[in-house]
Amino acid sequence: MPSEKTTAVRFPMKRREYSIYIMTTKPSIPKGTRDFLPEETARRNYIFDTIREVYELYGFRSIETPAMENLSTLMGKYGEEGDKLLFKILNSGNFLSDLQPGDINPSHLGHLASVLCEKGLRYDLTVPFARFVVQHREEIKLPFRRYQIQPVWRADRPQKGRYREFYQCDADVVGSDSLLNEVELVEIIDEVFSRLNINVDININNRKLLTAMAERIGAADKITEVTVAIDKLDKIGPEGVEEELRAAGIDEEGIAALRPVIGLQGSNDEKLAAMRSAFGDIPAGAKGLEETEFVLGALSSLGLRSRVTYNPALARGLNYYTGCIFEVKALDTQIGSITGGGRYDNLTGIFGMPGLSGVGISFGADRIYDVLTTLDLFPPETGRTTQLFFVNFGDEAATTRCLKLASAARKAGIRTEVFPDAVKMKKQMAYASALGVRYVAIIGGDELSAGTVTLKDMDRREQQTVGQADLVETVRAGL
């Protein structure tokens, strides 16, 4: 709250005075969160609407879950680090009522938090979805194809491109083992990025092949370490990966066995052949190759526009993946992964419903926004709201006429504004211009008596006089 002294400043004041005044009292929002101005919101909605439309074309249906989940639903699902990054909500009412004297121990903050808080903000859309499937098992039809576009919250240290509140755009199919789901999800990725005009490389791999690799080097118990190391190939290079494997206790023989994978080059078929000769004798390897070949084969018969690359070093961080995995990179920028996903065989098991397989993808809206901005790919119409703008001269009869014409224009689907105040024409034109309005309509005394409108096309810098009865049709034809 500003001090009494600052609120006593008189309004209106000059812009310069005003700027100085505001700078000293400006309110703010929590770090890592964002306000979205109309232009940004329109651009974000362009991304969300594109994803939503494609999801719906493929028969996915939208669900929503609450922002707050019980902490018992969220805790333990994202690892120890994830638990710390959950935003916890203070119990309402007398939140101290269950507190015992021993609870306040600064070295056991997690325990105290669990007494003070029963709820938390959702950390992703996957765990709430698993909870949803189990809770509403009797109300949904399997296989269940759902999409969900909602914000999630993480108490991460904010930095460039990393926020504490951000949207996820997920689609999943649960209750079907068929690889056709994988095929369709890759088609969806291709369709979304084609519509957004982003050239992408869709990387595909299979966790069963990673299992086979870990088995081959006798480190089945170290599969996490092996995949985490291989996952870093892009960032730290082959030598860095080898060092990480060594640090994880993989011996030189094991590292030698993995070397062909880490540096594998060539076409998808060449890489698959190399992998088959190296790991095809291990059951998990054979299965992983068979699945990968099926998906790649079906995709090539469908003729996608995006590049699809079999990448045996792709691991994806999340440990719940068990089959096919995907990761998408934009080709023309250095912005990292913009979409990812994969198959998981037991996500609902944590809520007491084992044996249900699922596969899903998630578009990273913030990074896609950055790609579209960097490559200047937002359509010019995005964010253009008002199409027809009526200048206000303060004359009652003219204003009434404007209101009626505006009403008729809106009924024809034209986004229309009547300037509310009879301020100087220059100011009204500046407003219309700042908003990127296409047509400005002027009804002054002359036009009122002649039954006409002076219509300015702001894009073409042209002006014409049209009959009031023809205004709507003229504007509609011009848009």
Added chain:
Amino acid sequence: MPSEKTTAVRFPMKRREYSIYIMTTKPSIPKGTRDFLPEETARRNYIFDTIREVYELYGFRSIETPAMENLSTLMGKYGEEGDKLLFKILNSGNFLSDLQPGDINPSHLGHLASVLCEKGLRYDLTVPFARFVVQHREEIKLPFRRYQIQPVWRADRPQKGRYREFYQCDADVVGSDSLLNEVELVEIIDEVFSRLNINVDININNRKLLTAMAERIGAADKITEVTVAIDKLDKIGPEGVEEELRAAGIDEEGIAALRPVIGLQGSNDEKLAAMRSAFGDIPAGAKGLEETEFVLGALSSLGLRSRVTYNPALARGLNYYTGCIFEVKALDTQIGSITGGGRYDNLTGIFGMPGLSGVGISFGADRIYDVLTTLDLFPPETGRTTQLFFVNFGDEAATTRCLKLASAARKAGIRTEVFPDAVKMKKQMAYASALGVRYVAIIGGDELSAGTVTLKDMDRREQQTVGQADLVETVRAGL
């Protein structure tokens, strides 16, 4: 988390066993929050999309603000009761670091909460909007017409129709004193409810008239009590209102002066005339009548489809209103107010930017949902997702053909699914039927060799054979 014993149950199991099993372990969500299944989400989006479209037709532009605001932004803005209903978010990291020994005092929970929590979930969209306008003053153009459709959270006791998480759908104009804004907002209300096919009565009043009434009875300092009492006319009747006024310390003479208002009947013009003779000599009364007459006059020249009623007893609870106020009731049900709004002259003053007038409305999406459900007014197509469904026989060549035809159908804008698993035809048809699919396409061995598709129209219970090349056009023509 389920116990070890329950997770050991083998899958698949019979439906009955399964139901019993799930009932004992079912996860849940916090009380007062909701999951939305696909049908509900589609119906809710029908409401949101209608409101959004109309807002945009009137040149309103969408903004978004974060779910979390600093508590310094929220506290003290909703009264003492409101402060208690804010959901507070536990500081992340070492949240006890600023705690002093004296802080833990069960009779000063508010103080302890303020040490443990710096952020809270937004309680409405109005205060964040005021904060937004001040914070982004240099980036926006006045008058600023924004709409915002986002959830808000309140730690209210949950009950029928009252939730702890719910959406608000607000539109406001700030930076313009013109009554044309009021006129347009009422037009918007009329347009939204016309599109939704809900017959409504739009009640209009002006807070300046309430001020005049309080002045007349010599109780200008009791304006809150007077308006709160009058606001309850619908619920407690004229005698109840009089009793409340008496309890608030209004004398019998004062109550007598208010009696004509409380029981006022007749047309809008008759009521305005009666109010003019009773309060027209008080400056605030004259101004309030002038404004009301302007708005009603402009509206009647525009020919709205909804009933517009001047209601001198309408007060609206919120104290920040200073001019015109609106409240909308559905005519054919007993569900209360479904939309409200009004003018406020100093909302941004609390953030150090006085002198900015605003006017806004807010649609109550949950109540509108209830009205549409009660009156069975949702369009039958709402929630119908997949339009074309391919049965899967497990034959590789047929499946490839289906995938290609599905891809072509989607390119033509038809929402299409290929069943992923080659399970029994009966099961696939049951799935298509449960989803309300319009067309089912079947390509078995015969169709594959003949180059045809057997196409079932599920609505008309008809079946035809069409060439595969004609499938997309046949379906598109039928939708």
